[in-house]
Amino acid sequence: MKARYQYRFYPTDQQRQRLAQLFGCVRVVWNDALAICKQSEKLPKNSDLQKLVITQAKKTVGREWLATVSNIPLQQSVADLGVAYKNFFDSLKGNRKGKKVGYPRFKKKTGRQSARFRIGGFSLKGEEVYLARIGNVKPIWSRSLPSEPSSVTVIKDAANRYFLSFVVEIAPAVQPVINPSIGIDLGLKVFAALSTGEKVYSPSYSKLDRRIRRKQRKLARQVKGSKRREKTRLQIAKLHNQISDTRKDFLHKLSNRVVNENQVIALEDLNVSGMVKNRKLSRAISLQGWREFRVLVEGKSQKLDREFIAINRWEPTSQVCSECGFKWGKLDLSIRSVLCINCGAEHDRDENAARNIEKVGTGHCHDSKWTGSDSKTTSVASCVEPSRITAPLGR
Template sequence: MKARYKFRFYPTDQQQQRLAQLFGCVRVVWNDALAICKRSEKKPSSGDLQKRVITQAKKTEERAWLSEVSNIPLQQSVADLDTAFKNFFASCKGKRKGRKVGYPRFKKRTNSQSARFRIGGFSLKGQGVYLAKIGIVNPIWSRELPSVPSSVTVIKDCANRYFLSFVVEINPVISEAKNQSIGIDLGIKTFAVMSNGSKAESPNYSKHERKIRKLQKKLARQQKGSKRRNKTRIGIAKQHNRIADTRKDFLHKLSTKIVSENQAIVLEDLNVSGMVKNRRLARSISLQGWREFRTLCEAKSEKFGRAFHVINRWEPTSQICSDCGFIWGKLELKVRSVRCLKCGTEHDRDENAAKNIESSRHRALGDSKRTQRQSKTTFVASVSEVSRITVASAR
């Protein structure tokens, strides 16, 4: 299986100029190819686009400077555009799973920049990495590469940080887990509540959010195109990167711990795109990274030989007693604990949902220990029913 290894590096002033020239050429080739596709009645092939925007363009005075950079990233830029169109057409025809993919867009100078080198355009030189017509860059090796990389992508983000992203082949690591399975209920204040009773609190991003709001107000008052506005824009990008880095570090550590300790991981399929339409919770939901956590758990489960399951989003995990199977109906979000009318057990809402998520996987596989429930569904619980529910602080 393939994996990405990402390392930061600090280029010299001369290398920064060469990388800026490379990023500009890659961006121009992409934009020229996309403009041709928009003007054409039928999309040209990738080979025809490479011939027009690279080979023939180098012979003109307007694009003669394309010869000053390596040809491999330019060809890869056209190939990436062709892949973007294939994903767009497949999404329109319903052949691609997930959210619909939009039409390819033109690249901007202020956005994140990248250029990909295939074999022949880069090589490992001791502790450095040679890039064609750039020179040897020295990344900060936080870990060793498990195999020879098949490609490397040079990335410059909006905060002017430089990274090398390697694509390598890794072998699955088969190991025994101390727990059989675990169900995970995802939330906002408490990011994850596990069926074994453990909880994982979400990081606090409020400090960075306050700085972002302050800088965005300052940005709105500054003149467009000025150096001070560009400096403020970079400051906003740095704060966003700090939030993203904090979240990514938290999600990696949590997913690694869960996958290494459990043989089967069960998650709920959340409709995040529908949940963010709630204007009161949209910002908090967007900061959590639920989809990224699911992707990490799925990838690491494949790496460590674990079973990964996602249950139906319509499964009533918050409406069923995890002990006796009694159905008490829907609950308001401010209701944080429930007392079952049938067995009298008092449940924490999130822990009860996590246990039901874990048992839903057994029911789907047909090895559930429960028999068919004979209790009837009750009406929706209200806050005034003290005998059934207990109101606690909001999640």
Template sequence: MKSRYQYRIYPTDQQCRNLAKVFGCVRVVWNDALSLCKQSEKLPKLGDLQKVCITQAKLTEQRQWLSHVSNIPLQQSIADLGVAYKNFFDSLKGKRKGAKVRPPKFKKKDNHQTARFRKGGFSIKRGKVYLAKIGNLKTQWSRPLPSEPSSVTAIRDRAGRYFLSFVVEIEPEIKPVLNASIGIDLGLKTFAVLSTGEKVSSPDYSFLERKIRRNQRSLSRRVKGSKRREKMRLRVARLKSKQRDIRFLFSA
């Protein structure tokens, strides 16, 4: 089965600029391809979309800067669009289980950005991950990879942190049943109450929540587009990411 392993990375200033270029180019190629799909009566083939939105687009003055980044994440962006449409149509026909999948949407220039590299666009050597036209990235290996990854996604979150998310194949672990099953009742004040009577308390977020609310009020008073607003937005995003990290560690 496939699983994702995510690690924090610390790119240099130049690598941050190069990653920003990749994120922007991936977003533009996705939006250009999606626009063509919406204008066509029949969904174009992926090869035709790559030809128009990447190969031919690089020859134009408006999109010639696409040649400044690796071609692999650009092609992968169109491949991901094809997967998004397939999931949407399978959901409409009832072939896909779970909640209904919405059609692909245009990507905005927000503060969460991604770019996916498949094999040929990345390699791992001596504890560092190399991305095409980005270089070797300093990676914090919190745990070893269980197998060779098939792809890696570079991520910049809203708090300005950078991550690499690897797709790997793992063997499902089947553990023997040691104890009889117990019931779990999840709550708000108490995280969980077990059928054995044991209570699991929730972590205390009150200090962080007060700080987030206070900074959000300050953010709402800042002038849109100003440097002070961007600085406050980043502060709020970092506080929220810290809160999410605590919740994740507690529930893991």
């Protein structure tokens, strides 16, 4: 199994200049190759593209500076464009899982920059990493690499931070299991309600988000191309990085704990792209990172040989009593606590939904009839008739 290990490094002034040249050359090669692909009736082969945008381009006056950087990242840029086209066509045909992939786009000067080195373009020398035509850089080794890397990507983000991202081969680890299964209900005020009764709250991003919105209004009033506008853009990028790093740290720690302690993890398949169309909640939903959490849990489940289950988004998990299976119908979002009129059990809305997610995911329905079908509702909801709610216990 392949994994990425990322480390930050601080290049010298001379290395910054060389990296800026490298990023520019990689960007130009990508854009030239993409322009040729758009003009061609049939998609050219990678080898033909490399001859056009690298080998022959170096002999022209307008692109002779391509020879000042290593050839490996330039070739890899063309190969990455071929992968981007393959992902796009596979997504169109429905052969690719996950979110739809768009058509490849031209790269810009501003924002994130990257260049990838294959074997032959880099080497590990003790605590340092040698990059062809760049020199030796010393990353901050927060952890050791589990095996020899097959490639390394040099990244410069929008806030001018530099990273080395290694691709390595890892073996699935063996972790003792504490619980056989768990259900997780994701929300806004409570990020994750677990079927064990625990509630996990996400960090507050509101203060940083307000600062970003204020800086963005300031950016909109400044003259394009001015130094003050670039300074404000950099400040906004740093604030975005603070939110991203805080969220990433929280999601990694929570997903690690969930996957390490449970054999079966059940999540609801939320329609996040549809939910963010709600103008009142879109910003809050985007800040939470529900999709990122699901991707992390799914990937780490494969790594530790756990079973990940995403139940149907149409399952009425908030409309059914997790004790007796009595269906009381839809609830207003202001109702946070419910008393079941059938069995008398008192439920917290989020905890009840998490328990139902676990039951549907593991197939342990109330009437013990599990068919495994992908229909919109299962016997969890259909075993009883709908009913009214007599006593909402909280708001």
